[in-house]
Amino acid sequence: MKIALSLALVTASIMAANLVDAAKEAGLKPIPASKAELMKLIDNKNNKITDAKVELGKKLYFDPRLSKSGIISCNSCHNLGEGGDDGVSASIGHKWTANPHHLNAPTVYNAVFFDAQFWDGRDPNLEKQAQGPIQASPEMSATKEHVETVVNSMPEYVKAFQKAYAKDVKITFEKVTDTIAVFERTLVTPSAYDNFLNGKAQAMTKKEQEGLKTFIDKGCATCHNGIALGGNMNAFNVTGTYEFQNVGDFKGNAEGMVKVPSLRNITQTAPYFHNGQYWNLKDAIKEMGRIQLGVAITDKEAASIETFFGALEGKKPAITFPMLPASTATTPKPDMN
Amino acid sequence: MKIALSLALVTASIMAANLVDAAKEAGLKPIPASKAELMKLIDNKNNKITDAKVELGKKLYFDPRLSKSGIISCNSCHNLGEGGDDGVSASIGHKWTANPHHLNAPTVYNAVFFDAQFWDGRDPNLEKQAQGPIQASPEMSATKEHVETVVNSMPEYVKAFQKAYAKDVKITFEKVTDTIAVFERTLVTPSAYDNFLNGKAQAMTKKEQEGLKTFIDKGCATCHNGIALGGNMNAFNVTGTYEFQNVGDFKGNAEGMVKVPSLRNITQTAPYFHNGQYWNLKDAIKEMGRIQLGVAITDKEAASIETFFGALEGKKPAITFPMLPASTATTPKPDMN
Numbered sequence: 001m002k003i004a005l006s007l008a009l010v011t012a013s014i015m016a017a018n019l020v021d022a023a024k025e026a027g028l029k030p031i032p033a034s035k036a037e038l039m040k041l042i043d044n045k046n047n048k049i050t051d052a053k054v055e056l057g058k059k060l061y062f063d064p065r066l067s068k069s070g071i072i073s074c075n076s077c078h079n080l081g082e083g084g085d086d087g088v089s090a091s092i093g094h095k096w097t098a099n100p101h102h103l104n105a106p107t108v109y110n111a112v113f114f115d116a117q118f119w120d121g122r123d124p125n126l127e128k129q130a131q132g133p134i135q136a137s138p139e140m141s142a143t144k145e146h147v148e149t150v151v152n153s154m155p156e157y158v159k160a161f162q163k164a165y166a167k168d169v170k171i172t173f174e175k176v177t178d179t180i181a182v183f184e185r186t187l188v189t190p191s192a193y194d195n196f197l198n199g200k201a202q203a204m205t206k207k208e209q210e211g212l213k214t215f216i217d218k219g220c221a222t223c224h225n226g227i228a229l230g231g232n233m234n235a236f237n238v239t240g241t242y243e244f245q246n247v248g249d250f251k252g253n254a255e256g257m258v259k260v261p262s263l264r265n266i267t268q269t270a271p272y273f274h275n276g277q278y279w280n281l282k283d284a285i286k287e288m289g290r291i292q293l294g295v296a297i298t299d300k301e302a303a304s305i306e307t308f309f310g311a312l313e314g315k316k317p318a319i320t321f322p323m324l325p326a327s328t329a330t331t332p333k334p335d336m337n
Numbered sequence: 338m339k340i341a342l343s344l345a346l347v348t349a350s351i352m353a354a355n356l357v358d359a360a361k362e363a364g365l366k367p368i369p370a371s372k373a374e375l376m377k378l379i380d381n382k383n384n385k386i387t388d389a390k391v392e393l394g395k396k397l398y399f400d401p402r403l404s405k406s407g408i409i410s411c412n413s414c415h416n417l418g419e420g421g422d423d424g425v426s427a428s429i430g431h432k433w434t435a436n437p438h439h440l441n442a443p444t445v446y447n448a449v450f451f452d453a454q455f456w457d458g459r460d461p462n463l464e465k466q467a468q469g470p471i472q473a474s475p476e477m478s479a480t481k482e483h484v485e486t487v488v489n490s491m492p493e494y495v496k497a498f499q500k501a502y503a504k505d506v507k508i509t510f511e512k513v514t515d516t517i518a519v520f521e522r523t524l525v526t527p528s529a530y531d532n533f534l535n536g537k538a539q540a541m542t543k544k545e546q547e548g549l550k551t552f553i554d555k556g557c558a559t560c561h562n563g564i565a566l567g568g569n570m571n572a573f574n575v576t577g578t579y580e581f582q583n584v585g586d587f588k589g590n591a592e593g594m595v596k597v598p599s600l601r602n603i604t605q606t607a608p609y610f611h612n613g614q615y616w617n618l619k620d621a622i623k624e625m626g627r628i629q630l631g632v633a634i635t636d637k638e639a640a641s642i643e644t645f646f647g648a649l650e651g652k653k654p655a656i657t658f659p660m661l662p663a664s665t666a667t668t669p670k671p672d673m674n
Contacts, residue, residue: 088408319657326604326607327607
């Protein structure tokens with residue numbers, strides 16, 4: 001009995017080790033277990049992550065006064081309590097305007113690992129990305145000048161920038177968005193899957209391991225690979241061979257490509273696809289097989305892959321809700337129009 | 338020299354003691370320093386405050402899926418990072434609708450100390466109050482059934498209700514709002530002013546003490562009294578003797594009375610008055626003297642009272658931003674219309 005049990009454990013370990021090898025061969029990579037290694041991956045050499053910048057960036061991320069109306073913050077559409085997105089198919093912004101291309105807000109969690117930002121991959125990093133939604137008229141609808149005036153109008157913000165950078169810091173729009181990006185770089189969610197790939201064979205259940213195997217065998221990792229299981233531009237041709245339902249007029253980048261979304265925390269970020277077309281994860285899995293891989297994924301296989309996705313639910317960083325500085329006489333008034 | 342200093346300190350102490358007496362005589366009351374005493378004041382004997390209820394109530398408070406659109410939470414208009422309100426003159430709700438009576442969102446902080454809820458005082462407590470904005474069509478625009486379906490659709494919520502109440506708990510709309518109210522009951526912000534009234538003569542600066550004296554001498558405490566420095570219906574006749582600028586059509590309660598707002602954290606909750614008409618605190622102070630008390634308040638006196646208001650900025654409870662349960666197949670889809 002004892003020997004049988006030990007043998008079973010050894011067999012399970014060998015299977016797990018084989019699966020880890022297969023995963024790595026398929027281009028899947030864990031979030032490093034070592035904090036120092038992780039820091040190397042997420043840091044910005046031009047604007048080093050520090051506690052003071054993260055704390056300030058968090059305030060700015062949650063501050064709705066950066067928007068024209070004064071009521072929309074980064075967190076409105078990238079809600080850190082809701083898997084890092086907003087749970088609606090097309091995001092709603094200034095004046096209740098839906099995204100004109102019917103685009104779905106991607107999660108901000110682990111976005112630091114993406115090769116490219118936005119669905120068309122037009123921006124290379126979070127620093128550049130953060131400038132977009134603040135200014136986009138159907139989103140936060142603010143001008144650079146608005147953001148600069150807001151932040152400079154509050155002595156508490158000015159002091160926090162001085163503390164985070166230098167006494168003579170100039171608080172420009174780009175300094176604000178760079179600081180938000182520093183906070184976003186820390187939004188990394190290690191999961192059971194990472195522990196498994198990092199060598200803890202017991203971290204994923206047998207069923208989750210089977211799901212990972214199905215995921216690899218079916219070819220999903222062809223596009224969903226790297227640390228983010230996505231975040232690259234190497235697939236997902238919108239205008240090409242497949243028949244996406246006609247929701248929105250988004251045409252992807254110049255080559256008609258759309259960014260592969262991350263699968264981390266995917267169980268928490270319905271609806272799915274760039275146009276938020278699918279609410280059911282199993283259906284989305286099967287549809288991707290059909291459209292992108294030209295393979296049939298059975299209900300059973302889709303269920304198995306979905307079970308694996310459970311292991312991608314990561315531990316979110318604990319966020320103490322920030323208390324924002326009070327507006328002053330020079331803070332721009334909200335403009336709802 | 339030593340004697341002179343001691344004498345000065347003694348004199349200051351006597352002055353402070355006299356001021357505390359004057360404040361108490363004027364009906365001003367501190368938040369009790371003793372936790373047990375505070376608990377007696379804030380607890381609901383029909384639905385006792387427990388850690389499990391507070392944690393669950395916090396999640397519900399921050400969950401936008403309680404709204405019809407899925408993007409408006411209690412925190413949208415009563416933002417705990419912004420002094421407990423939204424910083425706009427008339428709150429914006431479903432479909433970007435401004436409050437039809439041009440009413441300003443009051444702060445949720447210390448609302449547990451109010452005698453009556455809403456600007457017309459129509460509800461007696463937070464439990465009843467919480468039912469209003471969720472259902473109001475220009476606010477969260479949800480039906481009771483929507484809220485019940487949302488919460489019951491997520492096993493994590495169901496488990497949390499079972500933990501907070503009992504295994505056989507029925508998760509009704511009222512159970513949801515009662516639980517939100519339990520969380521809100523804990524949103525109490527003790528300040529330097531409370532320490533001062535509780536006997537720490539040094540807690541308020543000399544200038545803040547002078548401001549408190551001016552506040553009492555001018556008669557402000559006639560209406561702004563009790564623990565909340567407001568929250569009662571004993572003044573503020575909208576349709577009566579004074580000339581409020583014609584913003585909004587709000588007529589108050591049956592007697593034309595509007596609730597006296599709390600002055601706690603008032604430096605963080607511009608704009609002011611039930612219609613959000615004034616952005617500048619000094620102007621608001623002077624206007625209240627003219628309209629409500631029939632007295633002229635000079636710029637210097639208004640500045641002194643404003644300095645006292647600084648001592649009412651309270652310590653906010655630390656809020657760990659809640660991670661919300663993931664939606665399931667039975668969670669109602671967002672409806673933007």
